[in-house]
Amino acid sequence: MDITLLIKALILGLVEAASEFLPISSTGHLIIVGDFLNFTGPRAETFEIFIQLGAILSVVWIYRRRLQDTLLTFNSNPESRRLLANLAIAFVPAAILGFLLHNQITHYLFNPVTVAVALVVGGFAILLVERYAPMGRIQAVSEMRWRDALVVGIAQSVALFPGVSRSGATIMGGMLGGMSRFAATEFSFFLAIPTMFAATGYSLIKEWSSLSVADMPMFAVGFVAAFLGGLAVVRFLLNYVGQNSFAPFAYYRIIFGGLLLAYFHYHPWVEKGG
Numbered sequence: 001m002d003i004t005l006l007i008k009a010l011i012l013g014l015v016e017a018a019s020e021f022l023p024i025s026s027t028g029h030l031i032i033v034g035d036f037l038n039f040t041g042p043r044a045e046t047f048e049i050f051i052q053l054g055a056i057l058s059v060v061w062i063y064r065r066r067l068q069d070t071l072l073t074f075n076s077n078p079e080s081r082r083l084l085a086n087l088a089i090a091f092v093p094a095a096i097l098g099f100l101l102h103n104q105i106t107h108y109l110f111n112p113v114t115v116a117v118a119l120v121v122g123g124f125a126i127l128l129v130e131r132y133a134p135m136g137r138i139q140a141v142s143e144m145r146w147r148d149a150l151v152v153g154i155a156q157s158v159a160l161f162p163g164v165s166r167s168g169a170t171i172m173g174g175m176l177g178g179m180s181r182f183a184a185t186e187f188s189f190f191l192a193i194p195t196m197f198a199a200t201g202y203s204l205i206k207e208w209s210s211l212s213v214a215d216m217p218m219f220a221v222g223f224v225a226a227f228l229g230g231l232a233v234v235r236f237l238l239n240y241v242g243q244n245s246f247a248p249f250a251y252y253r254i255i256f257g258g259l260l261l262a263y264f265h266y267h268p269w270v271e272k273g274g
Helices: 003-021 026-036 042-062 064-072 078-109 112-132 146-158 166-176 181-210 213-240 247-266
Strands: none
Touching: 003 026, 003 042, 003 166, 003 181, 003 213, 026 042, 026 112, 042 064, 042 181, 042 213, 064 078, 078 146, 078 181, 112 166, 112 247, 146 166, 146 181, 166 181, 181 213
C-alpha cells in the first residue's frame, strides 16, 4: 500500500472527525480537502462515505449508556418513548428528500464552488440565529415536543445541500425553535445516529462494487482516525456550548468560504475522475 495514500486517508479521517459535528460542514470540507489532495473519483467518494461510520460510532460510544437505557426502558419510561418518537419525526423529512434527490444533489452540487457559497451563506445564517433566536424555552432534550422535533427535521433537510452542515442546520433549527444551545447540540448528536447510519448504509450498498481488498488499509486508517477524532470533537463541543456561542464557527465559515471563492475564481475547478 502506498504510504502517501495512507497519509491522505489519515488527513481525511481527521477532517471528517473535526467537521462532522462542528457546524462547518463535513461534506464540504471533504470535497475541498480531497480536491487539494488530488483524492477524487468513485473510490474517494466511497472512502468518504465509509469514514462517516467511524465518526458516528464515536457518538454511539459517548452516549452508549444513555442509548442503552432508552432502548431498555422503552416500554416503561415515557421519556424514553418520547425521545425515540422525536428522533423518528426529525429523521423523516431529510430521509425522504435525500432518497428522492440523492442522484441530482450528487451530480450537480458536489463541487468546491457550491460548497464555498454554502459555507459563506451558512456563516451569516449562524450569526443571525445567534442574534435573534428565542432560546431558552427548552433546556433539555427530554422537554422537546413532537413539533420541536419536526422543526429540527425540516432544518436537517437543508443540509442536503453540500456545505450547509448537518450539525449546523439541526443545531440552528433547534435554537430557532426555542432550544438552548446545549439541548439543540445534544439532540443533533442523537439525530446524527439514525441519519448517518441510514445515509452511509444506503450509499455503501450502491458503491460496494468499487471496493477491493487492496483498499482495506486505507479505509481502516480513515475509519480509526474519524472515530478517535470524533470522540475528542464531541466532548469538546459539549463543553463548549454551555458557555459560548457559535459565532467563531460562523466567522470561520465566512472567511474560509470567501478564500475558496477567490481561489476557484482564479483556478477554475475541473471535475476529476478515477
